[in-house]
Amino acid sequence: MSKYTAESHYDFMNDLVRRNPGQIEFHQAVYEVTKPIFDYIQDKPAYHEYRIMRRITEPDRVMSFRVCWENDAGEVCVNRGWRVQNNNAIGPYKGGLRFHPSVNESILKFLAFEQTFKNSLTGLPMGGGKGGSDFDPKGKSDHEVMRFCQAFMTELYRHIGDDIDVPAGDIGVGAREIGYMFGQWKRITRRHNGVFTGKGLEYGGSLLRPEATGYGATYFMQSMLAHRQDGIEKKICLVSGSGNVAQFAVEKIVQLGGKVVTLSDSDGFIYDPAGITLEKLEWVKDLKNERRGRIAEYVDHFSGSEYIPGLRPWRVPCHLAFPCATQNEILLEDAKMLLANGCIGVSEGANMPTVIEGIDAFLAAKILFGPGKAANAGGVAVSGLEMSQNSAKMSWKEEDLQRLLFDIMTGIHTSCVEYGRTEDPRFIDYVRGANVGGFVKVADAMLAYGVV
Numbered sequence: 001m002s003k004y005t006a007e008s009h010y011d012f013m014n015d016l017v018r019r020n021p022g023q024i025e026f027h028q029a030v031y032e033v034t035k036p037i038f039d040y041i042q043d044k045p046a047y048h049e050y051r052i053m054r055r056i057t058e059p060d061r062v063m064s065f066r067v068c069w070e071n072d073a074g075e076v077c078v079n080r081g082w083r084v085q086n087n088n089a090i091g092p093y094k095g096g097l098r099f100h101p102s103v104n105e106s107i108l109k110f111l112a113f114e115q116t117f118k119n120s121l122t123g124l125p126m127g128g129g130k131g132g133s134d135f136d137p138k139g140k141s142d143h144e145v146m147r148f149c150q151a152f153m154t155e156l157y158r159h160i161g162d163d164i165d166v167p168a169g170d171i172g173v174g175a176r177e178i179g180y181m182f183g184q185w186k187r188i189t190r191r192h193n194g195v196f197t198g199k200g201l202e203y204g205g206s207l208l209r210p211e212a213t214g215y216g217a218t219y220f221m222q223s224m225l226a227h228r229q230d231g232i233e234k235k236i237c238l239v240s241g242s243g244n245v246a247q248f249a250v251e252k253i254v255q256l257g258g259k260v261v262t263l264s265d266s267d268g269f270i271y272d273p274a275g276i277t278l279e280k281l282e283w284v285k286d287l288k289n290e291r292r293g294r295i296a297e298y299v300d301h302f303s304g305s306e307y308i309p310g311l312r313p314w315r316v317p318c319h320l321a322f323p324c325a326t327q328n329e330i331l332l333e334d335a336k337m338l339l340a341n342g343c344i345g346v347s348e349g350a351n352m353p354t355v356i357e358g359i360d361a362f363l364a365a366k367i368l369f370g371p372g373k374a375a376n377a378g379g380v381a382v383s384g385l386e387m388s389q390n391s392a393k394m395s396w397k398e399e400d401l402q403r404l405l406f407d408i409m410t411g412i413h414t415s416c417v418e419y420g421r422t423e424d425p426r427f428i429d430y431v432r433g434a435n436v437g438g439f440v441k442v443a444d445a446m447l448a449y450g451v452v
Contacts, residue, residue, distance in 0.1 A: 006048045009038040016057060023106035025327065025352075029113050030057050032356055033373075036432035037439050040419075050451065052443045056116070059086045059109060060093075063159055067133060069151040071144050081152050083131035083159050083167075086112035089445040092163055093129030094119055094197075094380060094387075096170030099177065103132045107327075111170075111351060115380070117438030118373040121412045124384035129165055131156070137172050138292075149180035157185055162194045162390070168383050169198040171326070174244075179203075194390025197383035201395075206386035208401040209379075214248025214349060216378015216409050217322055217370070221347035222256065223413035224368040227428065233257030238318045240264045241325035242288050242295045245349045245376070249322050250281050262313035264325060265295045269313040272298070272305035317341040324349030332357040339365050348372035359431060366427045374412050374434040381408045412437075 012034065017027055034053060041047040067079045082105060085093045095115040098108070108130045116128025133152060137145050160167060169178055175198070182196045182203070192204070199205035208215075218232070225231050235258045239246050242263045250260045259275040263284065272280070280302060287293040299307045314321065314334040321343050323329050327350065330338075335358035338346070345368035348354065352372055354362070362369040382405055389395055396404075412434075419440075420433025 006042065006045070007053070009035055012038070012053060015054075020106075020109075023109060025106045025110040026113065028356060029110035029352060032352070032359065032431070033113070033117060033435045033439075036429075036435050039432075040436045040439075046447055047443060050447055052446055055446065056087060056439075056442065057113065059084050059112060060088065061085050062105065062109070064105070065155045067135070067148065067151050067155065069144075069147045071147075072141055077148075079133050079135040079148070081131070081133040081155060082108050083156060083165070084108045084112040084129060085159075085165055086128040086130070087116045087442060088127035089442050089449070090120060091125035091127050092161075093165035094126035094168070094383065095128055095130040096132075096168045096198075097173045097177075097181075098130070098132035098170040099135045099137050099172030100132070101134055101136045103134045108132060110327075114351060114373050116442060117435060118377045119380055119384075120438040120441045121374055121415060121434060122377050122381045122384060122408055123411055124381065124408075126166075126380065126384050126387075129167075130170075131167060132170065132173075135172075137177065142176070145177065146180045149177050150184040153181045153184035154188065156181075157188050160195055162387070166194065166383075166387060167196055168380075174198075175200055194387050197386040199386070204386075204390050206382060206389055206395070206401065207398045208405065209382050209386060210244055211248040211251070212382035212405060213245045213376050213379030214250070214324065215252045216381065216405060217245070217249050217324070217347045217349040217375045218252035218256065219378065219406055219409040220370045220375040220413060221320060221322070221345055221368070223410055224345060224347070224370055224428075224430070227413070227417065228368070228426070231256075232320070235259070235319040236261060236317070237320045237322060238262045238313045238316055239322045239324055239349075240269070240313055240329060240353075241323075241350065242284060243324075245379075246322075246324040247281065247285055247288070249324050249349050250276055250284075251278065253322070254278055254281070258320070261318070262316055263295055263298070264313055267294060267296060268307060268309035268311060270295055270298045270305055270307050271313070271316055272302060274302075274304050314338050315341075318343055320344065321346045322349050323353035325353065326350055327352040328355050330354040330358045332361060334358065335361040339367070344368060346370065347375040349376050351376065363429060363431065366424065369430055371431050371434050373438060374416055374430060377412055378405055378409055381405060
């Protein structure tokens with residue numbers, strides 16, 4: 001093997017930006033992940049000789065395709081679809097499909113890249129992938145969503161398979177969309193297998209999948225606090241978002257004795273100083289999941305609460321924060337506000353919700369900070385367990401899945417501690433721990449395969 005001079009992180013990032021012009025979200029994700037990894041591999045020549053960092057940041061393939069469908073008025077509509085298969089060194093590509101107008105190649109490459117490390121941390125044999133479309137299911141009829149999903153799958157089916165690439169849901173893709181796409185898969189391939197996760201229980205889905213990401217983010221916070229001999233009980237918590245992840249984060253926080261005082265959507269946030277109880281949460285679930293309403297309606301039903309339009313909840317004093325909405329929702333000024341208002345811990349339920357400058361502020365303050373690839377890995381962990389159940393043609397009981405999810409999140413925390421220790425015995429750099437911990441397994445598999 002020819003010898004390569006160890007590349008600096010600065011030169012590596014300059015080359016990556018040059019090769020991927022304009023892909024800002026992808027640049028951000030790679031920078032955040034690879035910065036601590038470069039420190040780790042400085043004295044490990046094999047990773048440099050085999051160009052592991054260059055290879056792990058270049059997707060195995062990126063598929064882009066046209067999706068044509070008819071709306072209810074009989075008009076022909078054209079959207080663009082993608083599937084990014086980033087890395088399958090440790091297992092089939094695994095990652096969600098996102099249907100949202102903001103979807104583009106840069107966002108999907110960032111998500112697929114992050115997914116590679118997140119899946120590795122779970123300890124399950126899953127590679128990293130992501131896909132989606134700029135289609136917006138909001139405001140569409142069920143028939144329009146069905147026709148789009150069937151058209152989307154008519155192209156995507158040729159790129160996936162239970163031992164090749166296993167998609168799941170994400171923003172804009174719930175049980176309805178999964179059902180339509182899986183139905184089209186069955187129609188085309190004449191197979192009923194584990195090619196999708198997040199399926200309905202009637203046709204191969206797993207118990208606990210809806211709860212898994214929110215529960216997992218809470219379990220990770222619980223583990224971080226326990227490492228400092230602390231707990232969630234009696235802590236005031238901020239949760240952003242009001243969708244699936246936020247709902248079940250609230251549920252688990254309340255079950256563990258915490259007090260959640262906020263939820264949000266893209267228009268603003270609600271503040272309920274009395275706390276969002278499980279009874280109030282059931283109302284929110286009906287509002288968001290059944291009636292497709294806006295979180296502002298909360299204040300019309302629960303006295304003492306207020307709605308703050310156009311802002312995120314990070315200005316409210318708290319002990320713990322759970323960003324569960326979308327990427328880049330905690331800016332530097334938000335991070336500073338959280339710190340000034342007494343926040344001691346952040347667990348990311350969303351993918352990359354904190355900008356790099358905000359992460360740096362949290363790390364400098366030495367608060368507990370659980371990055372998304374570790375903290376929100378519960379969703380993909382239960383997806384991996386769904387794949388196992390499908391392969392074995394069986395279903396596990398909910399109590400078994402609860403235990404497995406808790407064990408996986410505890411194992412992720414242990415891995416982060418192992419690779420994230422610092423000179424300060426009380427401070428664990430969970431960003432470094434998650435990035436290096438996720439990297440090592442994938443990189444060593446790549447070394448074992450040689451140059452492929």
